[in-house]
Amino acid sequence: MKSIQTLLLALSLVTTALALPDTPERRAASRKKPDEKYFQEAGGNEKLGHYDGRYFQGEVDYEDHREAGGNEKLGHYDGRYFQGEVDYEDHRVALRHLIRSYLSVFRALGIETWLAHGTLLGWWWNGQIMPWDYDLDVQVTASTLQYLGDHYNRTMHEYRYIDEATGEEMTKVYLLDVNPHHVDRARGNGMNVIDSRWVDTSNGMFIDMTGLAEREPVKAPGIWACKNNHRYKTTDLYPMRETEFEGVPAIVPYAFDAVLTAEYGKKSLVTTSWQGHNWDPNVKEWVKKQS
DSSP: OOOHHHHHHHEEEEEEEEEOOOOHHHHHHHTOOTTSOSSOBSSSSTTGGGBBEEEEEEOOOOTTOOOGGGOOGGGGBOEEEEEEOOOHHHHHHHHHHHHHHHHHHHHHHTOOOEEOHHHHHHHHHHSSOOTTOOSEEEEEEHHHHHHHHHHTTTEEEEEEEEOTTTOOEEEEEEEEEEOGGGGOOSOTTSTTOOOEEEEETTTOBEEEEEEEEESOTTTSTTEEEOTTOOEEEHHHHSSOEEEEETTEEEEEOTTHHHHHHHHHOGGGGTOOEETTEEEETTTTEEEEOOO
């Protein structure tokens, strides 16, 4: 893994947020009923549901990645920005820029956020994104979500980096989009369990953000949960641990091993063959199986 010093020299962030204009569409979105889905992925099937349809430009091609109905992948793209699938070799690069930009911007703004779910599992194995993942997961507190909604909702953030292949400086733009239903702490019909997203406006790939809160402070003090029923003890989360992920500073829950085994089982930390990949201990990488 490259040193953090090298990476910081290779990229810069413009953290001055550019707010999107207040439009009838935006105002209407904020008035959606609780049972209406806020985030719209790319297309009407499960695969397209991983793309934000506003930015979807075509599906990422990965011949070995097959889920229910053969359509799981497109669910990782925001339909607003989907331009077409990013191929297997390029999708990890796109996700790498997603998480580097997100973590760097939030750190620059002084906003606490930590790795979660499959992204946390990738960190546990080698500090990198799992090669079969097509989106990323992070968590924040409910109070942080409120702050983001009040001050940074629908803001664009520039991220500049040096393309390793060409040596050219590149610029990407990411959207921070807070679901207005983040204040509804109940799961409801499950259509709005994602509280916010960090979206790559060039292809629709995104980071899912969910907020944790003490939902029953009287009956269950010290138990934090999201709307998707993931539960954590305060002592599982805090004090957070400083670390690195994909070469940039990050934080993870204090009891990360307990968090991971509770969600994925003990096998998740020892299984060395998964999703068409084998773990190579010599290079500490997940390597795609040869077809």
